[in-house]
Amino acid sequence: MHRLTYDDIQQATGRTTGHVRPVTLAPADPTGAYELWLAMEFMQHTGSFKARGAHNFLAAHREAGTLPAAGVTIASGGNAGLACAWAARRQGVRATVFLPATAPHVKVARLRGYGADVRLVGTEYAEALAACEEFAAATGALASHAYDHPLIAAGAGTLLEEIVERVPGLDTVVVAVGGGGLFAGVATAARHHGVRTVAVEPENCRALHAALEAGRVTEVPVDSVAADALGARRASETALAAAQDDGVTSVLVPDAAIVDARRSLWDDRRLAVEHAAATALAALSGPAPAYAPAEGEKVAVVLCGANTDPGDLVDPR
Structure with missing residues (x-):
């Protein structure tokens, strides 16, 4: 830890x-x-x-030279995904965001407005997180997290x-x-x-x-x-x-x-x-x-x- x-x-x-x-x-x-x-x-x-953490996360990886071509991916109930998509756009990388299908429509629409690839999976955060982890393993995308x-x-x-x-x-x-x-x-x-x-x-x-x-x-x-x-x-x-x-x-x-x-x-x-x-x-x-x-x-x-x-x-x- x-x-x-x-x-x-x-x-x-x-x-x-x-x-x-x-x-x-x-x-x-x-x-x-x-x-x-x-x-x-x-x-x-x-x-x-959430914009604070998302920017810090991607900026630190940019400094270290560890931002992959596959971009960044995150599972989020909405706010962390929005922040990740916003920060990714500012860093010039792709963002793939996994959300529960129950996420508020206003958040989904805004995510797409930031240019994110939005994937709706399951009804709870844990299900979206599992799908996100599978995606990161398969593509090499940098896995971010909503809070942890x-x-x-x-x-x-x-x-x-x-x-x-x-x-x-x-x-x-x-x-x-x-x-x-x-x-x-x-x-x-x-x-x-x-x-x-x-x-x-x-x-x-x-x-x-x-x-x-x-x-x-x-x-x-x-x-x-x-x-x-x-x-x-x-x-x-x-x-x-x-x-x-x-x-x-x-x-x-x-x-x-x-x-x-x-x-x-x-x-x-x-x-x-x-x-x-x-x-x-x-x-x-x-x-x-x-x-x-x-x-x-x-x-x-x-x-x-x-x-x-x-x-x-x-x-x-």
Whole structure:
């Protein structure tokens, strides 16, 4: 297992600077108890944080001279595939993306718009991943991963570097977790800066939470409104290692809270984000929040993606 280090984050920062959009930070309405900032990473290229890891992954292989003529391939529920296709086009290589047939149509259409060869296989991420692995073995294409690769996680961690630069004195970063690439990168950088990390998962997509309870990576069932982006059956070993450090808190939120948080972002700010992005904010919401910041705590919530159909945000009344 590769233990992610702050040096990995720094190298990724060198590769991504000038190639990804710097995150926008917006102060939320005063709560009276703590200071809340929204890290609007859904404004990133391809609509999610995944562009950071994808660019870092391919740029590192370009540096090493290991980008094959067959291009790159990835299995993805959507956002990682979009980022891979975007980064591949920028590097001038071919991308073949495998997705479950249940992937949102908006993501499939955008993938094809980036010039990717899209293959729809099965109904779950694991089935798409198996097909992707077969394709890589047969063609020699470079296999990327939606979250379980140190270069992918390190690229995602560059986000925290930008957040602490823009919010001096940050105490806590709150981030949604699927397979754990974003979490592992952010938590690694946060530990270096003395910032605590809150890892948030839907109650029924709890791969990291279950791994922490078991003391090892374990497979979990997937059933959540946010499963299209957070529906990994297993967290990465890198994510588990990061989660076992001091300064990390793992919490679960119900789907109802995720839906409410997503709607509130639209109603209050006209921000249309996907359920995965609202999952992080859901941890702070409601009368009994999963994570309750202390008085005076300075908190940044990562809104990680916006590849969604906003039609269900409009009140038919």
